[in-house]
Amino acid sequence: SQQGEEDPQALSIQEGENATMNCSYKTSINNLQWYRQNSGRGLVHLILIRSNEREKHSGRLRVTLDTSKKSSSLLITASRAADTASYFCATAYNQAGTALIFGKGTTLSVSS
Amino acid sequence: EAQVTQNPRYLITVTGKKLTVTCSQNMNHEYMSWYRQDPGLGLRQIYYSMNVEVTDKGDVPEGYKVSRKEKRNFPLILESPSPNQTSLYFCASSSLRPGGTQYFGPGTRLLVL
Numbered sequence: 396s397q398q399g400e401e402d403p404q405a406l407s408i409q410e411g412e413n414a415t416m417n418c419s420y421k422t423s424i425n426n427l428q429w430y431r432q433n434s435g436r437g438l439v440h441l442i443l444i445r446s447n448e449r450e451k452h453s454g455r456l457r458v459t460l461d462t463s464k465k466s467s468s469l470l471i472t473a474s475r476a477a478d479t480a481s482y483f484c485a486t487a488y489n490q491a492g493t494a495l496i497f498g499k500g501t502t503l504s505v506s507s
Numbered sequence: 508e509a510q511v512t513q514n515p516r517y518l519i520t521v522t523g524k525k526l527t528v529t530c531s532q533n534m535n536h537e538y539m540s541w542y543r544q545d546p547g548l549g550l551r552q553i554y555y556s557m558n559v560e561v562t563d564k565g566d567v568p569e570g571y572k573v574s575r576k577e578k579r580n581f582p583l584i585l586e587s588p589s590p591n592q593t594s595l596y597f598c599a600s601s602s603l604r605p606g607g608t609q610y611f612g613p614g615t616r617l618l619v620l
């Protein structure tokens with residue numbers, strides 16, 4: 396399977412701490428995207444990093460990509476209770492990013 | 508407001524009774540897709556469409572049909588639902604520009620008895 400794998404499966408932290416989630420994949424990609432899902436709701440796109448990029452920032456989010464190791468990480472700094480959600484990485488195998496393969500997700504719980 | 512809508516949001520049905528879940532987007536996106544989400548399995552793609560009258564199978568197409576007669580609509584059809592199709596279904600759309608990201612609908616929770 397080409398499916399990405401997130402690690403850890405579940406993460407519990409206190410408000411104000413940083414949360415790091417990792418994603419590994421198996422074959423060459425065009426880009427990698429991170430999505431967030433609040434319980435039972437639709438996924439919301441967070442950030443996209445292209446295969447020729449190594450790091451990208453968006454607000455409190457920092458994404459890194461290591462194509463030699465076929466891995467990515469998502470860092471959420473200064474976590475808030477509202478960050479509690481599931482986070483999915485999705486690897487895109489075509490330029491348009493439509494051929495997406497989703498991982499199984501990391502469930503983040505931030506307690507106040 | 509740019510959005511993807513799905514109907515119904517919740518559905519309980521019985522084995523064998525044909526049903527359709529509608530999906531509509533107002534962003535003039537060429538690409539639309541259906542996923543199912545099951546515990547421990549993540550999201551798996553059922554069917555996708557690159558444009559009107561162009562559809563193709565995803566990873567788990569068995570038991571499903573789709574059509575794309577108009578750009579904005581992409582209904583998912585279960586001709587003879589079975590209990591193993593009980594799941595949470597998401598429709599998504601995106602443009603075909605390089606690096607396009609997908610916009611997801613709110614989900615349809617289906618229970619097949």
